Amino acid sequence: MRTVVAVYSATGNSLYLAKLIPDADVHLIDEFMNGTYTMPEDTDRLALVFPANAFSVPYPMRRFISEYLGNRDNSSLGYVYAFITCAGIPLYTAYDAARCLEDIGVVLSYAASFRFPDTYLPLKKNAPTEEETEKTLEKTMSLIKAAIDDTENEKIKLPHRLPGWRIIRKASPAVAGENKKLSVSKRCTGCGVCAAICPMENISIENGKAVINSNCIKCFACYHRCPVNAIEYGKAQGQYKGLVKTEELRRR
Numbered sequence: 001m002r003t004v005v006a007v008y009s010a011t012g013n014s015l016y017l018a019k020l021i022p023d024a025d026v027h028l029i030d031e032f033m034n035g036t037y038t039m040p041e042d043t044d045r046l047a048l049v050f051p052a053n054a055f056s057v058p059y060p061m062r063r064f065i066s067e068y069l070g071n072r073d074n075s076s077l078g079y080v081y082a083f084i085t086c087a088g089i090p091l092y093t094a095y096d097a098a099r100c101l102e103d104i105g106v107v108l109s110y111a112a113s114f115r116f117p118d119t120y121l122p123l124k125k126n127a128p129t130e131e132e133t134e135k136t137l138e139k140t141m142s143l144i145k146a147a148i149d150d151t152e153n154e155k156i157k158l159p160h161r162l163p164g165w166r167i168i169r170k171a172s173p174a175v176a177g178e179n180k181k182l183s184v185s186k187r188c189t190g191c192g193v194c195a196a197i198c199p200m201e202n203i204s205i206e207n208g209k210a211v212i213n214s215n216c217i218k219c220f221a222c223y224h225r226c227p228v229n230a231i232e233y234g235k236a237q238g239q240y241k242g243l244v245k246t247e248e249l250r251r252r
């Protein structure tokens with residue numbers, strides 16, 4: 001039996017969750033996409049771990065499903081499941097994942113969502129504090145353990161379709177664009193960490209300073225992980241250093 005975990009994580013929550021799955025090969029989807037990891041042909045269990053983004057599967061995970069999984073022979077996969085991190089309102093995300101997989105002929109057998117600290121600044125305004133993080137995790141941990149038990153026993157739990165799904169599906173392949181409130185301050189040292197962790201390759205280092213381009217999915221990885229807090233978002237305060245090391249989130 002071989003379990004592979006493919007994880008998309010902007011700010012670390014989903015990677016933390018992925019690493020809790022026992023006896024599994026855990027890899028960022030970027031490793032599959034850039035050829036540094038190839039999923040073994042005899043993989044029979046696949047876990048997709050990712051955050052809810054706008055009630056849907058985030059763009060990088062959609063791309064992984066259609067471009068990587070969609071171009072391989074998945075006939076050995078007997079049990080495919082999704083673990084979703086969210087701020088408490090995942091809504092259509094699990095159902096969306098099932099449909100994305102269905103599009104490439106793969107059946108999702110189980111999905112579960114777990115509340116984690118909310119790293120999305122437009123709604124939350126400030127980064128989650130350590131105290132908030134601790135409280136949220138305390139409540140979530142037992143649910144994670146139960147879901148891990150379920151998936152070790154290959155239980156079936158299918159996501160429900162909720163009203164409004166069609167509208168969300170149209171809007172969901174979400175949408176990269178300019179992030180007008182995100183800016184780089186004078187504190188920037190040009191270290192390149194933000195460029196290495198941006199899931200959209202949307203940051204370049206020019207003349208020793210980070211430049212944010214216009215293909216942003218508002219994941220806020222750059223904001224939270226800049227070592228000198230040089231990336232600003234309006235009046236947002238604090239950074240979420242989260243549950244894994246920044247090094248682990250490097251994609252290039």
Ligand SMILES: Cc1cc2nc3c(=O)[nH]c(=O)nc-3n(C[C@H](O)[C@H](O)[C@H](O)COP(=O)(O)O)c2cc1C
Binds near residue numbers: 052088
């Ligand atoms: C662009 C964006 C959209 C989000 N949308 C949702 C959402 O629809 N529902 C929800 O509960 N949480 C939402 N969140 C919160 C994240 O799902 C949550 O913080 C997640 O654990 C982050 O995972 P990561 O650290 O692995 O990137 C959103 C976060 C971002 C950055």
Ligand code: SF4
Binds near residue numbers: 189190209229
């Ligand atoms: S991580 Fe921060 S200091 Fe480093 S290049 Fe990016 S903005 Fe500048």
Ligand code: SF4
Binds near residue numbers: 220
């Ligand atoms: S530039 Fe946008 S997509 Fe890239 S890390 Fe920052 S917030 Fe995320």
